[in-house]
Amino acid sequence: MSSGLVWLTILVLSVFVGIEVISKVSSTLHTPLMSGANAIHGVILIGAVLVAGSATSTPVLVLALIAVLLAAINISGGFVVTDRMLRMFVRRRPELPGPGQET
Amino acid sequence: MTTPTWAQLAYLVAAVCFILALKGLSSPRTARRGNLVGAVGAVLALVTVFVAGFAFGTLRHLVPILVALVIGLAVGAVGARRVKMTQMPQLVALFNGVGGGAAAIVAVIEVGELLGREAGPGRLVALVAGGFTIVVGSVSLSGSVVTFAKLQELMTTRPVVFPGYRPVYAPALVVTVVCTVLLVVRPSLWLALVLVALGLLLGVLLVLPVGGADVPIVISLLNAFTGLTVAASGYVLGNTLLLVAGTLVGAAGTLLTLLMARAMGRSVANTLFGALSGTSTLG
Structure with a gap:
């Protein structure tokens, strides 16, 4: 199998996996899930590090370092803010006024 | 590599x-x-x-x-x-934007690298993926900045459609497609930079007509866009992790956008273009 076909196979299978794993998401989790997915695409950081590491001229290096900086903000901020959202979400549930409870 | x-x-x-x-x-x-x-x-x-x-x-x-x-x-x-709890959505938008910006920068550098490589089917596909990433990454960056400004109330949260909006939108789209094709056929660094500028313009035009209540749907859409650019970067860089992770986010993000729109009783098309066709989007 040619390498192009291997890439295409990975691409197509990943599309199905991506759709399948979140297809049963409850609507209360829409925002945290979006935020979590947002953190995951911060993995472009790996690509930014790779191009920065192979830069042969100063302008390219500077551009690549900006990409590293931006991607690092995306990935660390993404996971931290998702965790904060979820903490809020989990904590809110026991606080819901149950039957016979004064509010 | x-x-x-x-x-x-x-x-x-x-x-x-x-x-x-x-x-x-x-x-x-x-x-x-x-x-x-x-x-x-x-x-x-x-x-x-x-x-x-x-x-x-x-x-x-x-x-x-x-x-x-x-x-x-x-x-x-x-x-x-x-960040305050209430400001989390705009922060997520901002994080998404910088991710898209990073992908666009990586793609510009890679197109520069591809210039020195021998022409062939491998280079051709890499240029298509690179051009796609430059445009969509830039759309994601500027679009996210506008959603941030809307949610932070730095600008009006109402749909913004100025006179002459449509005469700008459609030609900008056409020019972008033409320039992307040109980049694939006759790659040059400046064409890559023109595509960055066009992508930034399109991102602003895409988000301006969206009303404040619909903004979460658009953030989700831009999030899926950024995912796709990361997937394309994965192909260009020969990195399977970027391909898989980007495709996952692209696919899951697209489905999530549809689910969010459905939960709010909206359609994605109406969210994006409602203000243009006169049926207003939620202010």
């Missing part, structure tokens, strides 16, 4: 972490653990790229890279910790 086998395997484990993260995030019981698994995958991928680069001497400029990395990680984490 050649990647050693053990590093490829580590990237595979990281990709599995991301799949499990999305799976975990879609159920209330496992959501926090899911997010943690995703973070573990990200750390694993980051350690791998540095160890592999260090061991094989393929990673130069280690010190400036580490400095940029540490600053970025700190800014992201501190920003995410300090």
Whole structure:
């Protein structure tokens, strides 16, 4: 199998996996899930590090370092803010006024 | 770029972490653990790229890279910790935008690299992927900045459609497509930069007519866009982790956008173009 076909196979299978794993998401989790997915695409950081590491001229290096900086903000901020959202979400549930409870 | 086998395997484990993260995030019981698994995958991928680069001497400029990395990680984490609960959506939009910007920058650099490579089907597909990433990454960046401004109320949250909006929108789209095709046929660095400018313009035009209440749907859409650009970057860089992670986010993000729109009783098309066709989007 040619390498192009291997890439295409990975691409197509990943599309199905991506759709399948979140297809049963409850609507209360829409925002945290979006935020979590947002953190995951911060993995472009790996690509930014790779191009920065192979830069042969100063302008390219500077551009690549900006990409590293931006991607690092995306990935660390993404996971931290998702965790904060979820903490809020989990904590809110026991606080819901149950039957016979004064509010 | 050649990647050693053990590093490829580590990237595979990281990709599995991301799949499990999305799976975990879609159920209330496992959501926090899911997010943690995703973070573990990200750390694993980051350690791998540095160890592999260090061991094989393929990673130069280690010190400036580490400095940029540490600053970025700190800014992201501190920003995410300090922000008020009510401002989280716009922060997510901003994080998405910088991710798209990073993808666009990586793609511009890669197009520059491709100029020196021999013409062939491999280069052709890489140029298509690169052109796509430059345009869509820039759309994601500027679009996210506008959504941020709307949610932060730095500008009106009502749909903005100025006279002459449509006469600008359609030609800008056509010019962008033409320039992308040109980039693939006759690649040049300046054409790549023109595409960045066009992408930034399109991103602004895409988000301006969206009303404040619909903005979360658009953030989700831009999030899916950024995912797709990361997938395309993965192909150009020959990195399977970026391909898998980006495609996952692109596919899951697209479905999520549709689900969010349905939960709000809206259609995605109406959200984006409602103000243009006269049926107003929610203010």
